[in-house]
Each structure stands twice: as C-alpha cells, then as structure tokens.
Amino acid sequence: MSPDRPLESLFEADRIAIIGASERNHYAATIFRNLQKLGFDTSQIVPVNPNRAEVFGLKAYPSLLDVPGKIPLAVVATNAKSVLSVVRQLGEKGVRGAIVLADGFREAGEEGKALQEQLAQAAREIGLQLVGPNCMGLVSVPRRLGLWAGELPGSLRAGNVAGVFQSSGMLNLFLGLASKRGVGFHIAVSGGNEAVLSASDYLTYAADCPEVSVIVMFMEAAADPKKLTLALDRALANGKSVVVLRAGRTERARRNVIAHTGNLAGSAAAWEALLDQHGAILVNDLDDLLETTVLFASTPVRPDPHKRGVALVTISGGDCTLLCDMSEQEGIPLPELSPETLQTMVEKLDKPTLIGNPLDVENLQRQNEEAFNHCLATLFQEPRVDTVGVRLNLPNVPSDLQVTIYERIARWRAESGKRVVVFSRASEPLSDEWYALFRRLDLPFIQEYRKGLRALARLRRSESERASGRFAVPERTGLRPTSRLEGSGVLSFAATAKILNDYGILLAPWLMAGSADDAARAAETLGYPCVVKLSSVDVPHKTEYGALALGLSNGAEVRAAYELIIAQVREKKPDAQIEGVIVQPQLRGVECLLGVSRDPQLGPVLVLGLGGVLVEVLKDVAIRIPPITPAEARRAFDSLRGRAILHGVRGAPPADVDGLAEMASRLSWLAHDLGEEVTEIDLNPVLALPAGRGAMAVDALMVTREHLR
Structure with a gap:
C-alpha cells in the first residue's frame, strides 16, 4: 500500500478474505458470485468459517489467523456484535483494508452508536482502511473486484x-x-x-x-x-x-x-x-x-468560454418550436445561422419558412438522401456554433440507412471538431442495438429533450466557468481586524463601525447624538434630508419599537424625532440601555442587503440580495460560503430574479454593481476571519450608488458569541 494512496488496499487488492462466508449467507454468496462474474481469480478468494471445511468449492479456514500468506482486504459478513472481535483479528493478521456489511450501528440508536465508536477506534488503532458499516461494499472493475452485496x-x-x-x-x-x-x-x-x-x-x-x-x-x-x-x-x-x-x-x-x-x-x-x-x-x-x-x-470536458452556440436538428416543425422554448428555459443559446448556411438550406430544403435554428430537415433522410446529407454537412461547418444536437427517428432496431447516417454524423464531428449530442424526444425504451451503435461511434445519446438540454447546459457552464478562472483561490481584499470585539451579544453601532472600517466596508456618514439639540446640530453638519435612529444594543431591530425616523428636513423635525424615539423606546422597553441616536444623511441608491449567518455545519454563510419586498416577500437572495472574490459576488447578484433593478429601470441610473460586489467580498473575508466569534452580521440596507460611486451600508448589526482574544 502506497502511503500517498492509502485506499489501494481496497480498490487494488489481489487477494480477498470473506469472513463469515457461507452459501446460506446471502451477502457473502452474492459477493462471491460477483467476483466470479467480473473474472476475479477465485484461487485468491479465502473463505473464513469455523464451521465449514469448504465454502463456494474453496477451502475454508476456521480463523483469519489460520490463513497462510498476506491478506490485503477482508469482507466482514458477520453480524454487528461480532465485528469488533473480527477487526482485532484483522490487526493481528496485518490486513489493511476491510468492508463491514452489517447494520446495527449508529443508525440503530445509542447502543449502536457506541458500538460504532468502538469500531472506529479499533480500526484507527491498527491503521485499517474500513468501508462501512451498514453498506453493500465496492466495485473496482479493472481489478475485477466485485465486492458488492447486490447483483451486479x-x-x-x-x-x-x-x-x-x-x-x-x-x-x-x-x-x-x-x-x-x-x-x-x-x-x-x-x-x-x-x-x-x-x-x-x-x-x-x-x-x-x-x-x-x-x-x-x-x-x-x-x-x-x-x-x-x-x-x-x-x-x-x-x-x-x-x-x-x-x-x-x-x-x-x-x-x-x-x-x-x-x-x-x-x-x-x-x-x-x-x-x-x-x-x-x-x-x-x-x-x-x-x-x-x-x-x-x-464527452471530453475542456475549459471553453463558449462564445459560440448550439445548432439543433430535428424532423418536425412542432419539435422546432418546443426546442426553442426549452433551450431558452435551460440557458442554451441558439444563434441565427450565417447567411452562407441559410442560402445552402434554402437551395436544398422545401420549406424556407422553417429554415433556421432549430433546423427542420423533414423526412429527407428517406425522400432525398443527398439533400439531407448536404444540409447536415453544411451545418457542421456553421461558424456560429460549436455543438450540434440531432434528433431523428429511433425505431426499435436501427436500419442500415440509420447506421449510415450516424456514421456520417460521427465523421462530420471528427472533421469539424464540433461536439455532437444525439437526443430522443422523450424517455423511451430502446433496443441494445441502439446503445451499442452510439457506443461504437462514441456519440453521446441523451433521453428526452429537456433532460438532454439541461445536461448540455451544465456541461457548457462547467467548461465556461473553468475557462473564466472562477475556481481560483480567493485573494484577500481588506485587512484583518485590529479592533477588539467587545463583550458578547449585540455590538454597539460604534464598535460595529470600527470592525467594518478595518475591512474597508463603507458606512454612510454618521454622528452620534445624546440630546435633541445634539441631534439637530449633527443634522446641520451632515445635511438634509436626514435620518434619526436609536443606538442601543438592546434594540437591534428599530422598526419594531418606532426607533427610526426618515426624511427629516429641518432642525425642528429632528428634535421632535429624537424626543419621540426616546419616549417610545422607554415605553416599550424600559430596561433598554440607550446610547443616544444616530443621525445620517438620507442617501439614494438601489437598496440591497448583505448579511452573514451561521450554518451548524458549514460555519459562516454570506447572504446577498436586493432590499425591500424582493427579500421580504420573494426571498430573492443568493447564498455563498466565505471567502469569495468580487467576481463571485458579482455572479451572485447576477443570479437574482430582480437583478434588472441593479442595471437601471424606469429612468434610474445603473447601480455600481462592481462596488457592491467588492463590499460583499470584503464582508466575506470579515466573516471568514472572525469565524465562530460572530453569529450574525446584517448590513441592511446597503445602498448601491450610481455606477462609479461604490456602495455604502446605511445600517449595520453585528452579534458576537464571545469577545475576540
């Protein structure tokens, strides 16, 4: 067993012990038949059974320790209660791989959970690569290892x-x-x-x-x-x-x-x-x-930006219409054919109104084979496509003519370098002759239009993402925190602002005010219209307590807002610790949200979305796992159903999506760096300003678990 390939003992074993082997043991007997079916050398199968001298026509041994020579892999086909003693024997024998079939472990309650923990500990102590328990095994076809408890x-x-x-x-x-x-x-x-x-x-x-x-x-x-x-x-x-x-x-x-x-x-x-x-x-x-x-x-998968599209060929006008719908729904681009290709089609086909992409070649393969071949050959030379999808009739058994057609398609593919996919209209039973033909010609055959187009869309997307460098390791944007996370629970607005500032996450200008007059002076400094909102760690969600006033246009309104906010909070939450109010200018931009929550398994999760009704009612958000690049954040915003709002609607200027994406990336690094220290971050709203002016968070909430040490 190679130290850098520890699973070789499982997938490349050349000798197998079956512990608990018996013709009456269904799983053991099935595994033996599968080994035979795949052509494994049965002389290298060692049955272990203390009550049998012979099993499967092979000499059986009462114990694994009685078996001469090395055993790289053992199949344990005994009940759960005996597995631990068997594993200890595996250690004494120097076996490096094992498959444990029995159930009755973690899935069976507390007793089974404890038994599994003992099994895992015993296996790790002897360096045993263990598959299972509660499994049907594995298959390694080139090595003829049919170690599978079901019929292969x-x-x-x-x-x-x-x-x-x-x-x-x-x-x-x-x-x-x-x-x-x-x-x-x-x-x-x-x-x-x-x-x-x-x-x-x-x-x-x-x-x-x-x-x-x-x-x-x-x-x-x-x-x-x-x-x-x-x-x-x-x-x-x-x-x-x-x-x-x-x-x-x-x-x-x-x-x-x-x-x-x-x-x-x-x-x-x-x-x-x-x-x-x-x-x-x-x-x-x-x-x-x-x-x-x-x-x-x-189909070989290669990085490809896919600047060209897909051409579809069928023999039904109705199919062409249906394929147009499905292609758009699944994200398959169907470009218009070039004038040269169209001219050739007009000359050869009888229905010029149906010539295009998808292409209806009618029943030409029977009525006019020369025209049919010419149309398909021309399509394979179309410069605007890199893939050709074909749907022709699929009778029970391929005729000589159909074999010839697909052989030509395979040749045109080789000559043009284009990808070919063969479709059926629906999921339909086909004879083995069809599968054998497509396998011989190395032509991908996909059952049913929608499944095929969806699979093709995934293939193209995977290739274009590889070509774009999407999966490169994110590079840090922003700094590590220099401010301490003070205490646990909801951070003050000022403390949150310090942390955000460390990462270059912009907050709208703000001033803290401890009285009505202070608030009015702050408003004069920042400008009108302005916003006044409570600052209190005990009132994180301000609208529930009437702790927010918008659109204030003069000092009198600001003073009145201050008094009203303080009074309402004192009435609704008399024990709240009030730091004062925050005064900000009321800015305009596209309302968005950025947030961080914690998944019990995955840790920090970044949430990106548009503000207002789109998030509150339609739940139009994207999820990413930190850290991410600005490009990945841009991809997330582009995936939103309401993304058109970011590009300007009803005369509004386009928003600075790049600036918004940069902020999202910086927030993702903050979440990544602070890890378990932060349980929630909510930047809502974030204003995406007009293009070139960036993005600003208007409000910010950060909840910590314990202070940063």
Whole structure:
C-alpha cells in the first residue's frame, strides 16, 4: 500500500478474505458470485468459517489467523456484535483494508452508536482502511473486484466514471441504469455509516485516478465539510467533473438523513453554495443524474468560454418550436445561422419558412438522401456554433440507412471538431442495438429533450466557468481586524463601525447624538434630508419599537424625532440601555442587503440580495460560503430574479454593481476571519450608488458569541 494512496488496499487488492462466508449467507454468496462474474481469480478468494471445511468449492479456514500468506482486504459478513472481535483479528493478521456489511450501528440508536465508536477506534488503532458499516461494499472493475452485496449488472464494464454514493440502494440502481446506457465504471463505492472512511476519502482517491474523468456522487451529508471541499478542489485541479445529487434539501428529508446515517444534513442552500463554489455540477433527481452522467462520461470536458452556440436538428416543425422554448428555459443559446448556411438550406430544403435554428430537415433522410446529407454537412461547418444536437427517428432496431447516417454524423464531428449530442424526444425504451451503435461511434445519446438540454447546459457552464478562472483561490481584499470585539451579544453601532472600517466596508456618514439639540446640530453638519435612529444594543431591530425616523428636513423635525424615539423606546422597553441616536444623511441608491449567518455545519454563510419586498416577500437572495472574490459576488447578484433593478429601470441610473460586489467580498473575508466569534452580521440596507460611486451600508448589526482574544 502506497502511503500517498492509502485506499489501494481496497480498490487494488489481489487477494480477498470473506469472513463469515457461507452459501446460506446471502451477502457473502452474492459477493462471491460477483467476483466470479467480473473474472476475479477465485484461487485468491479465502473463505473464513469455523464451521465449514469448504465454502463456494474453496477451502475454508476456521480463523483469519489460520490463513497462510498476506491478506490485503477482508469482507466482514458477520453480524454487528461480532465485528469488533473480527477487526482485532484483522490487526493481528496485518490486513489493511476491510468492508463491514452489517447494520446495527449508529443508525440503530445509542447502543449502536457506541458500538460504532468502538469500531472506529479499533480500526484507527491498527491503521485499517474500513468501508462501512451498514453498506453493500465496492466495485473496482479493472481489478475485477466485485465486492458488492447486490447483483451486479451483466453489462457492467470498465470505463472513466467513479461512483461515490451515500446510499447502497441508490448505487445498486444506478449501476444497472448507467451500465445499460453504455457508461463504464472504474470504481464504485457506498460507504454506509462512514465510521472511518468517508465520501471525501473515496472522492480524493478517484480524483487521483488517471482513468477517471467523471465522479458521480449521491450525497446526504458530510461530517467534515472542509475535507470535502479539499477533495472537490483536488478533483477540479486534476480535470475531473464531479456530478452531485444531494438529498436532504427539505426539513423532513434532513430528519430522514439523521435516521438513515446518523449524520446532520445542514442547510440545503448553504450546502448547494459550497458544492457549486468548488466546481460540483448539481443535479435534481436520479433521471437528471443519469442523463448528466451519460453526457459528461461520453464527452471530453475542456475549459471553453463558449462564445459560440448550439445548432439543433430535428424532423418536425412542432419539435422546432418546443426546442426553442426549452433551450431558452435551460440557458442554451441558439444563434441565427450565417447567411452562407441559410442560402445552402434554402437551395436544398422545401420549406424556407422553417429554415433556421432549430433546423427542420423533414423526412429527407428517406425522400432525398443527398439533400439531407448536404444540409447536415453544411451545418457542421456553421461558424456560429460549436455543438450540434440531432434528433431523428429511433425505431426499435436501427436500419442500415440509420447506421449510415450516424456514421456520417460521427465523421462530420471528427472533421469539424464540433461536439455532437444525439437526443430522443422523450424517455423511451430502446433496443441494445441502439446503445451499442452510439457506443461504437462514441456519440453521446441523451433521453428526452429537456433532460438532454439541461445536461448540455451544465456541461457548457462547467467548461465556461473553468475557462473564466472562477475556481481560483480567493485573494484577500481588506485587512484583518485590529479592533477588539467587545463583550458578547449585540455590538454597539460604534464598535460595529470600527470592525467594518478595518475591512474597508463603507458606512454612510454618521454622528452620534445624546440630546435633541445634539441631534439637530449633527443634522446641520451632515445635511438634509436626514435620518434619526436609536443606538442601543438592546434594540437591534428599530422598526419594531418606532426607533427610526426618515426624511427629516429641518432642525425642528429632528428634535421632535429624537424626543419621540426616546419616549417610545422607554415605553416599550424600559430596561433598554440607550446610547443616544444616530443621525445620517438620507442617501439614494438601489437598496440591497448583505448579511452573514451561521450554518451548524458549514460555519459562516454570506447572504446577498436586493432590499425591500424582493427579500421580504420573494426571498430573492443568493447564498455563498466565505471567502469569495468580487467576481463571485458579482455572479451572485447576477443570479437574482430582480437583478434588472441593479442595471437601471424606469429612468434610474445603473447601480455600481462592481462596488457592491467588492463590499460583499470584503464582508466575506470579515466573516471568514472572525469565524465562530460572530453569529450574525446584517448590513441592511446597503445602498448601491450610481455606477462609479461604490456602495455604502446605511445600517449595520453585528452579534458576537464571545469577545475576540
């Protein structure tokens, strides 16, 4: 076992012990059959059973310690109560890898949780790389290791995909579905309760496998988010694509995750932000996962800004209309064809009104093969597209003509260098002959228009993000804190302002006033119209107590506002400690919000959004995990549904989005640096001023857990 590749003992083992082996032990017998199915040398399988002299036609040993020679990997197919004693034997024998199938551990209550902790401790003491417990095992196809307690599909073959699933049942299903579609696997593993090894460990191993280009994950939770992000970064750096289906996005689902694996699931939005920021391609369901995997596995992924679009070809005018809708909805650009291409189409096709992109080639492949070939060949030379999507008829078995057509498409792809995707209209059963044809020609085939377009959009987005440098490590903008966080709980406005100033986060000009006359003088200094608001750590949310007055235009109004605010707060919260009032000029700009909250697993979470009704009613916000670059903050604002407001509506000038993004980045570094010290930061509103003038926070709230030491 290489020290820098500790999981070799699992995925590259050349001798296997099956402890608890018996023809009547379903899991053990299934694993033996799977090893046979994949062609593993059965002479290197060692059954261990104290009550049998022979199992599976092989000599059985009463104890692992009686087995001669080295055993790199053991499958433990005994019940939960005997697993600890077996693990101790593994240590005596020098076994380096183990798969524990039994359930009855952390997912089974307090007694099982204690048993799992003992198992993990015992495994770590002897340096055992342990998969499970409560799992169905792993597969390493090139090594012919079918260490899987479910029936492996007959179509399973070696390939460029690694499967890392936190659900054995899901992986069992996915192996069958994907293999039928021609996807080949290098490894696949389901880690069960992850007592020792986690999905992050398997992801790291796959990221370092040169044979792997796509890593497919089904995730429920990760106990160590930092370890996961390091594994994702490693995969990204090595040019791998990581496609993730994450369950546990609703409250009920999160409760089920705890019941299923004993892991906390955390906030769905925060987890999705974390995965997205580290290059994972997120999908919505199993069908989505399958189609996206098929496309990524059959298409080399390369950094590409995608300045060109996609051309679609079908044989139905109705399909063309539908494809226009779906392409726009899924973010697929369909450029107008060049005049030269259009001229060729007009000359060859009978319906000039339907010539365009998508292109309706009618039934020309039967009626006028020469015109059909000429149109498709011309489309592959179209300079405005880098991808051609094709949908033709798919009868039960491909005819000789259809085989010839797809062979030509493969040749045109090679000659033009364009990407090709073959679509079906809907999810429909196809014969194995079709899958074999597409596999032979190396043509990606995606079931159903929307799933295919969505997968293609993900592929293009992943490539353009790689080309843009989105995933570069953020560089620090701003300084580390020089001001102390005084006390715990809500910080005073002045203390908050000091911390923000350390990071170059601008607050609107302000003055503190301790009397009505002081407030009037402050207003004269700052200018009218102005705002007066209470300053008290006991009244963080001012509107609830009538502690805010807007649009004040003279000294008399300011004095009256001061008196009213103090009186109302004294009445509603008589024990409030009042520092005075804050006077600010009333500025104009696009109202936004920036905030920081804490996720129980992920720590600081940055919230970006537009102010007013857009956030209060529509919840139009974006989530990011600190720290982030200004470019990533800009991407977050561009993802908002109400983003048009930032670019000027109804005669308003465009807002300084770059200045707003810079402020968001600086706040993200503040949150990152202070870590657990801060539980909440709320800059609301933040005014995005007209372009070139930056952004200013008008109000700021910071809540700390304990003072900075």
